[in-house]
Amino acid sequence: MHKRACCRHEKASFAGGAWLAWQRGGTWVGKERIIFGQQAYGLFLSMPRRAYWQRMLCCVSLIPLSLFAVPAAQAQDTPGPVGKPAALPKLPIVPDKLGQAKPAHVAARGVTHVDVGAHRSDFAFPAAQHEPDATTHLSAEMLRNRDVTTLRGLESVAPNLTMQSINGTASTNFYLRGAGFNDFTQNNMPPVLTYMDDVAYAYPAMSNGLLFDMADAAVDPGPVGTKHGQSTTGGEVRLRTNDPTTTWHYGGMEDIASYARSRSEAYVSGPLAKGWSFRLAGQTRQGGGWQYNPTNGAHLGDADLWALRGKLRWQPNERTTIQLGGHFVQDNSQVVTAVPVDRLIGSQPLPDFGLGRRAEWSMRPEFANLVGRGAGLKPSEHNQYWGADLRLIHDFGPATFTAISAFETERQGEYTDQDGTALSQADTYRTIDANVFTQEARLNGVALHGRLNWVVGAYYQRSRMNQQFFFDYTDYSARQYMMATTFGLNQESVSEFGNVSYRLPHNVTIWAGLLHELDDRGLTSLKSQIFGGATRNFDPENTAANQFAGQVGVSWQFVPQALLYYKMSKGFKPGGFSANNTQVQAQLDPFGPETVLTYELGLKSDPIPGRLRLNGAAFYNDFHNQQVIGTVLIPNFGPLSEITNAPKSESWGFEATLEAHPFGHLFLMQNLGWQRGDFQDFPNVDRPATNAYHASHPQQWKAIERNFSGVDNGSPKLTLNGDATWRQPLPRNYRLDFGPDWQYRGSQAITVGGTGFYRLPPYFLLGAHAILHSPSQLWDITVYARNILDRRYAESGGMATTTYFYIPGEPRFIGGRIACHF
Helix, strand or coil: CCCCCCCEEEECCHHHHHHHHHHCCEEEECCEEEECCCCCCCCCCCCCHHHHHHHHHHHHCCCCCCCCCCCCCCCCCCCCCCCCCCCCCCCCEEECCCCCEEECCCCCCCCCCCCCCCCCCCCCCCHHHHCCCCCEEEEHHHHHHCCCCCHHHHHHCCCCEEEEECCCCCCEEEEECCEECCCCCCCCCCCEEEEECCEEECCHHHHCCCCCCEEEEEEEECCECCCCCCCECCEEEEEEECCCCCCCEEEEEEEEECCCEEEEEEEEEEEEECCEEEEEEEEEEEECCCEECCCCCCEECCEEEEEEEEEEEEEEECCEEEEEEEEEEEECCECCCCEEEEECCCCCCCCCCCCCCECCCCCCHHHHHHHCCCCCCCCEECEEEEEEEEEEEEECCCEEEEEEEEEEEEEEEEEEECCCCCCCCCEEEEEEEEEEEEEEEEEEEEECCCCEEEEEEEEEEEEEEEEEEEEECCCCCCCCCEEEEEEEEEEEEEEEEEEEEEEEHHHEEEEEEEEEEEEEEEEEEEEEEECCCCEEECCCEEEEEEEEEEEEEEEEEEECCEEEEEEEEEEEECCECCCCCCCCHHHHCCECCEEEEEEEEEEEEEEECCCEEEEEEEEEEEEEEEEEEEEEEECCCEEEEEEEEEEEEEEEEEEEEEEECCCCCEEEEEEEEEEEEEEEECEEECHHHHHHHHHHCCCCCCCCEEECCCCECCCCCEEEEEEEEEEEECHHHCEEEEEEEEEEECCEECCCCCCHHHEECCEEEEEEEEEEECCCCCEEEEEEEECCCCCCCEEEEEECCCEEEEEECCCCEEEEEEEEEC
């Protein structure tokens, strides 16, 4: 058996040297210790010619099936699949969450091959156990095993996180610890920001189709912005993809599942010349549609997406790294269409489909001609995203400088049948043309023999957007017309931030951070046009914010395996506009900035290193002017949703993560999130009461006002997710990993104070997987199942003009995956 590793090997006794290996930053694989050094050595493989060609044939056979493939790379502090530790090249030093030195994030995350005769018994992300935060870290292996291929999938692997589709489309809303709102107009910054390779995406849709060739991901709750990027109140989701490597690596993956779903990925990475390296990766997604129309047998929901990402790195010397990246995504996928659950207006019966696979939709030829699409168009996307980024890192010795420039675009054409019937009562087509330029520069350093860590920086963002909404109300008796709303949005912001930490005696660390942000945005050229009727032009609106945010905290590493911390944070998020279906000028009044004061107490511990890990955090959020979805009643038109401010609200709760390796081959992981929240002062229209009044007085709309003080904020109170894996060694050094995974999500309100059908029902999902690993770790075969019990549940919901609807979740999927990587 050949033992292969891109790292330094040191022979040692397994029984006598395990503790020493761990103290030196290594781990045990079989009877050899692997030391994760900063300097990567070349990969020297010796194998029989026949074996070499067999492995080449494995990857070549995937080429017709896949465009690009799964990553096998992992960061130094993000261990990948069992038995596959990764080594990193020597890198500039950047600070961690407290500013402490660690390798830069742009470090290559390369493939490493080692003997799999034994497997690791420690847990992933050991360095993160010494960071005072409640961040949930997710390895590439976990993302693959739990089938996380979109942003929405992250809610199945993190606590207190809700990520939901907007009307069944690829666009996503975020809710984390009670912070979040349904931005149905997609023109406002979300409370939870998405970062892709350290680039902040002002609009979450820009990350669609980019979750492939992943290195790791992290979900960081609470106010952020004093160490990098942009300020916000709810937290951030950080996604990292694999970087170029200094040795050649390539691979492919093909995943086939129920409903003719196919996912293909591939990558190639390696050196070009001295100091130059590259990585090219991509994916395709096809099929998988599971909805059908029982009246005509039409099929809906097939994916049709392809994406490509490239990175080019130049390291002129060991202190400097320059990297250029770019990506392109074309998404023509069909969406999941709505299922109506209650009729608000009208007397036509609703289809009784429940939350299964049956659904109805429609597209009149006149409406298709109006929006410039073909007749018979199904609810679907016609989206294109592309972007580029340039980053520079230079280590000056006492300090390290980092600069990141990025330009991102989105071109969306999105059709949804929001009434969920064969009638044209709320058919909607939306176009978005947007671009965002961002520039970040920061300087960080370490002083006083590592006790003092600091970072200062600045962030600039400029965005431009044009949107157009088309509505077909032809079969709605009170309107019987088609209309459109168009508008433009200009936004610009600049912020300065700084953070400093100091380690006191007895392993106590204190830190403080400060951020100042100036944001200015304006709504322009808004027009509402009824085709064959009146056209209204509205005055432009502007809003600006000038706010400070910050954080102070203290942590205590009271034993080597346990960290206790407490921090207070003030978060800030700018205001914005609701610009959907505008009827009166007052609808364009901007909603104000949101601020939150967060108190957090947390513990990170490994009570039995390698056997038991327990992390937990409790929090309290004191919101002022929280941005939430409210209701406005337009006379002679009806109720419409709008983003508004709740003057005073609060939320509190806790989250915990348990990882256990109790014995032998069993590995367990369980996330638990519990939260409560209510409005302390929120005067608004009571939509259920207003709808009830209209039902008893069909010719009259009257706003029923109330103060929602003491009313629950509607977030799911309990979220659970976890998995259990049995890792069974097999003859000839093969290994089989298998086990179940599960997810529970509590009830969620879709309108303020909602009960009955105004709330999404709770649900529980069960899945399973089995993975056969090759002795060389160069290939693996997976079979998996999602929603084994074929539960019927609602993933999200909302209101159209005439109906309330749910977006049903996926039925049972059974699939298989084969991957190889060299």
